Amino acid sequence: MNAAPPDRVRLTGPALPAGELSLAEAVRPFGVATRGITFLDGGDDRRYSYDELAGLAAAVAVRLRSHGVRPGSRVAMTISNDLESVLTAMGVWAAGAAVVSVPPASRRAVPWYARHFGDLLRATGCELVVADHDDDRVNPIDGLGLASLSRSRLCADLTALPGSDVAIDGTALIQFTSGSVSAPKGVAVESRTLAGHVAAVAASLGFDPETDRVVSWLPLYHDMGLLAMFMTALVTRTDLVLMPPTRFATGPARWLTTLGRLGGTVTAAPNFAYRMAAAVPYEEGLDLSRVRVSLSGGERVNWQTLTAFHEAVGPLGFSWGAIMPSYGLAEGVVGTTTAPLGRGPIQGPGGRVCVGRPLPGVALEAPDGPPGGPVELGGSWVYEGYHTVDGFRPAPSDGWFDTGDDGFVHDGELYVLGRRNEVVAVAGRNVFAEDIEMIVLDAQSDGVKACAAFRLKDADQDFGLMVEVPVRPRRSPEEVAVLGAQVRSAVSSTLGVRLKTVLLVRPGTIPRTTSGKVQRAECRELHAEGGLKRRLLTAVH
Numbered sequence: 001m002n003a004a005p006p007d008r009v010r011l012t013g014p015a016l017p018a019g020e021l022s023l024a025e026a027v028r029p030f031g032v033a034t035r036g037i038t039f040l041d042g043g044d045d046r047r048y049s050y051d052e053l054a055g056l057a058a059a060v061a062v063r064l065r066s067h068g069v070r071p072g073s074r075v076a077m078t079i080s081n082d083l084e085s086v087l088t089a090m091g092v093w094a095a096g097a098a099v100v101s102v103p104p105a106s107r108r109a110v111p112w113y114a115r116h117f118g119d120l121l122r123a124t125g126c127e128l129v130v131a132d133h134d135d136d137r138v139n140p141i142d143g144l145g146l147a148s149l150s151r152s153r154l155c156a157d158l159t160a161l162p163g164s165d166v167a168i169d170g171t172a173l174i175q176f177t178s179g180s181v182s183a184p185k186g187v188a189v190e191s192r193t194l195a196g197h198v199a200a201v202a203a204s205l206g207f208d209p210e211t212d213r214v215v216s217w218l219p220l221y222h223d224m225g226l227l228a229m230f231m232t233a234l235v236t237r238t239d240l241v242l243m244p245p246t247r248f249a250t251g252p253a254r255w256l257t258t259l260g261r262l263g264g265t266v267t268a269a270p271n272f273a274y275r276m277a278a279a280v281p282y283e284e285g286l287d288l289s290r291v292r293v294s295l296s297g298g299e300r301v302n303w304q305t306l307t308a309f310h311e312a313v314g315p316l317g318f319s320w321g322a323i324m325p326s327y328g329l330a331e332g333v334v335g336t337t338t339a340p341l342g343r344g345p346i347q348g349p350g351g352r353v354c355v356g357r358p359l360p361g362v363a364l365e366a367p368d369g370p371p372g373g374p375v376e377l378g379g380s381w382v383y384e385g386y387h388t389v390d391g392f393r394p395a396p397s398d399g400w401f402d403t404g405d406d407g408f409v410h411d412g413e414l415y416v417l418g419r420r421n422e423v424v425a426v427a428g429r430n431v432f433a434e435d436i437e438m439i440v441l442d443a444q445s446d447g448v449k450a451c452a453a454f455r456l457k458d459a460d461q462d463f464g465l466m467v468e469v470p471v472r473p474r475r476s477p478e479e480v481a482v483l484g485a486q487v488r489s490a491v492s493s494t495l496g497v498r499l500k501t502v503l504l505v506r507p508g509t510i511p512r513t514t515s516g517k518v519q520r521a522e523c524r525e526l527h528a529e530g531g532l533k534r535r536l537l538t539a540v541h
Contacts, residue, residue: 009368009409011337013200013358016380020199023172023191026235027093028163030054035209037233037240039083040247040258046083050237053090055160060091062161063154067147069128071096071166074174076121077130077151078104079220081242084155086220086230088130091154096166100126100174100186103221117176117184121146124174124186124387130154174387175223175330186387187330194227195235197333197381200360202232205266205293205324206341209238215264217243217255224298227334228268238266252276256313260286268295271302275441278309282316289317295338296345297326299517300418300434301353304442306345320344327355327416331383331401336362337414349408352415364414365400371429372408372417377401406430422454422520424461424497431497433520436463443490448483452510452518453499457528462500465491466523468507469537477538480504484540502540503527509535 029050036049048056061069069075075092079085079101092099102117121129132151172191176184214233218225220242233240241262248255255277259267269277274296296306310320321344328335339345339356346354349370358364363379366372378400385394395401406423407416418432425431436453450468455461467487469480484502492498509532511522526532 007368008365008373011358011364011366011409011412011414013204013360013362013379016196016361017199017203020196021235023093023168023195024096024166026195026198026231027057027090027168028054029234029237030163032237035237035239037086037242038262039081040241040243041082048083050234052160053087054163056155056158057087057090057094058161058163059158060087060154061094061164061166064091064095064097064128067128067149069095069097071168072170073097073128074100074124074126074171075128075130076100076102076124076126076146078102079226080104081217081220081225081244084132084151086242087155087158088151089220093168093172094163094166096168098168098171098174100124101176101221101223101226103176119389120176120184120186120387123389123391171384175226177330188384188387188392189333190384193333193381193384194231196361197335197359198227198231198235200362200381201228201335202236204335204338204341204359205232205295207232207236207238207266209236212265213239213241213263214266215241215243215255215259215262216267217245217248218268219245222298223330223334224268224270224295224328228295228297228328229266248273248276253280253282256282256288256316256318257286259291260288260316263290265290266293267291268293268297270298271296271300271305274309275302275305278305278312282313286316288313289319291318291322293324293341294318294322295324295326297328297335297338297355300416300438301325301345301355302438302442303345303347303351303353304438306353325353325355327414329377329403331395331403332362332377333381333383335359336364336377348410348413348415352417354410354413355416357413366414367408369410370408372406372415374420375403375405375407375414375416377403406432419520424455424463426495426497431463431495433463435495436465436491436497436499437518439491439494440465440467440487443487443494448487449507450510450518451487452520452523454520454523454527456500457524459500463497464501464503464524464527465499466503466505466510466527468510469504471507480537481540484538488540500541501527503532504537504539505532506535506537 032050038047129148168191171188172194173189174186216229220226321342324339326338337356361380365376418434422433433453440451452466488499511519
């Protein structure tokens with residue numbers, strides 16, 4: 001690779017871990033009987049050793065082959081945090097095929113989902129869809145002419161079988177970009193890249209299967225849950241506890257309570273989860289002193305959120321040094337940078353939270369210091385290319401990918417500013433949508449639970465803001481308008497930005513991707529087309 005331009009800095013991760021498993025070896029953990037996965041499902045908790053899972057996955061592979069799945073086939077599925085989903089994913093790989101990880105379609109997002117994922121699945125070359133036809137969710141991928149198989153039927157009455165030596169060549173995983181700023185694309189990841197990168201993540205986190213236990217509620221249909229939690233545990237044969245995401249959503253205290261109760265040492269969550277976990281009480285005697293790794297990634301990491309979180313759980317033994325701000329993206333498989341083990345979060349220029357140095361095998365390039373500019377990704381773990389409805393687009397031939405994020409390097413570590421297409425120039429400096437959202441959440445922590453800033457369609461140098469107003473306490477229209485004025489004042493006084501419009505809306509109005517990120521482009525369309533209707537409580541102009 002050529003040297004970075006003089007105003008930019010190139011960071012490279014440490015050497016790759018030696019002797020990592022191939023993907024075929026990684027997903028066939030025969031002989032490991034003392035460690036495995038515990039599935040928490042209400043009161044019906046079930047534990048399976050890795051040896052048991054390997055034998056059952058081998059049986060799933062045989063059934064898949066009876067339905068035409070062969071090495072190189074592509075099988076679409078939504079990977080939930082349950083036994084059947086895990087066996088199906090492992091079975092697809094055991095058959096030498098590729099997993100096409102399809103996010104679920106929520107009732108609110110069905111039109112968006114159908115519009116963006118319909119023909120895209122066909123374009124990836126999927127030959128089979130494994131779905132649970134017993135659930136009551138609308139399935140927008142029905143009617144595409146693809147063969148379909150019930151997941152519950154596929155996994156019913158299994159008898160463990162010995163493994164085979166089928167290789168996994170070529171594409172092993174197709175995961176989708178979030179769709180937060182544009183239509184989602186299928187990101188193709190090659191077998192060697194997937195196995196090597198997961199091993200690099202595990203090495204950077206210091207996984208020790210003899211002493212570690214991973215506890216995660218992150219959905220497996222999202223890369224952070226699938227790769228940073230499930231796959232790292234599988235590759236290293238480390239004990240894993242999987243919770244349904246709904247258990248956290250309906251009771252945020254359950255995340256840390258489960259960590260403490262089961263002696264968890266490794267976990268991960270996006271910034272919003274740390275915010276939610278900081279706002280709930282915990283039982284007396286809860287001990288979180290064993291937690292040594294708690295990744296924060298998937299969205300902008302906020303300093304105030306982390307300090308509030310630690311203020312709440314530090315007295316329970318949760319170490320500041322365990323919190324590891326991170327940065328990643330689907331085009332880099334999952335993770336690209338993370339803070340060093342045991343150091344804890346640090347603030348840099350402008351109050352930004354440092355997201356650390358590159359993982360093994362990762363190379364990054366960004367401007368040397370603020371105000372920042374494009375962050376580019378290189379190294380050993382860059383994706384193969386995109387599957388789009390218009391065909392396959394290979395990754396850049398020079399091995400460098402523009403992430404679409406702006407950021408900078410300071411003291412040899414990366415700081416991420418935000419998405420480049422959601423930024424306006426104010427008095428010679430850039431203000432990102434994420435900057436506005438963090439100011440609002442910090443200033444109105446009791447009155448605002450979710451917000452989304454977006455450039456206006458008719459004036460792209462002006463921001464609008466959509467703010468969800470909690471149902472309780474009930475507020476009069478006048479009180480809602482006052483909240484909107486307070487929000488706008490906080491942004492103006494802190495960032496020098498005057499929001500052209502503040503839309504106060506009912507909870508659940510802000511459109512989100514399947515991974516929980518706000519969809520700013522959809523917010524822009526809703527505002528421009530007057531699509532909020534009864535969901536709009538009031539607007540402050």
